Amino acid sequence: MDGTGSEPDGGDAETETALRTVADALVEGHGAMVLTGAGVSTASGVPSFRGEGGIWRTEFDPNDFHHSRFLRDPAGFWADRLRLQEAMFGGEYEPNAAHHALVALEERGVIDGVVTQNTDGLHRAAGQETLAELHGNAARVACQSCGGTRPAEPIFDRVRDGDRPPRCDCGGVYKPDVVLFGEQLDPDTLARAEELAMGSETVLAVGTSLQVEPAASLAGLGERLVVVNFDETPYTDRAAVDLRADVTRALPRLVDLVDDRP
Structure with missing residues (x-):
């Protein structure tokens, strides 16, 4: 599970102490970047792909959305992509408290930007200024010609x-402006994300299982890693702070603690 749900709620003493440590690191440190995953979006009601009950497990075959299928059968691909779009984004989704907290942290100058694996556009809708959408944005299409x-x-x-x-x-065929299975990440977007991470003393990984590469490898590029996610990740042992908490409660509290700093 990614970083939302009904388990730890970000309100106990241990969580508070951990968040104070993170606030100190952000205020006193030299640069910070945030990496987000599906756990930030599911709090807005967006279905997950790989999590418990995710659509790859329950409704759709990932092979139908491979780049090779798009090239071989663009008409069939688009028929299935329409079903996927309606399942994923058919609701009215709004940025949640975690999205707004990240905007606030950027406005306060304690994070330099956000790198996201999500394609729903909610970070942009919330007003995030410095944003790298590693897997694209489902609200756009791009002509392949x-x-x-x-x-x-x-x-x-x-x-x-x-x-x-x-x-x-x-005359060219449109493709959803997202990274399909079998495609490489946009090199310019990946380069911006790597530049952010390498220039950050702290990398804050929020609502991500840190299992999808190359996004997960960004977590190891900073000097200090902070993870906020309900489940352990492959980076748990190397994280300076590894917090089991609801991102929609933990991140707003982190903003409060940053504001409380002298």
Whole structure:
């Protein structure tokens, strides 16, 4: 499970002490970056892919969303992608307290930016200024010929009406502007994320299992690692602070503790 749910709630004495330690590190340290995963989004109601009850386990076959399938059968890919989009993003999702807390930490100058594995766009909607979306943004599509991007929803409307695969005015096929299975991360986005991590004394990993590469490897690039996630991760033993807590309670409390610092 990622970092939300009904288990530890971020309110006990041990959690408070750990968060004070993190607040001290952020205020006194030299640069910090935040890496987020599905546990930040699920608190807004966005279904997870790999977590308990995740859609890869219950509703969809990941092989249907492989880049090779897109190239081989773009019409069939888009039919399945429409179903996936409606399952994942058919609700009205809003940024939650964790998203807003990260914006507040950036505004206070104690984090330099956020790197996210999430594709829902909620960090951007919350107002995060420095943001690297490693796996893209599901709210956009990109033409595979001219490289132009545009909002995804009108394209999904066309797919609903039978326009499969949807094409750009230049004749190229649109692809969701997300990283599909079998694709490499955008090198420029990955480079920005690595630059943020290597320039950070503290890397704060929030709501991520730290099992998906190469995103997980970013956690090891800073001098100090802080993990806020319900379950242990492969980085638990090397984390300076490894906290089992609800991100929607722990991060707002962290903002309070930063503000309480002299």
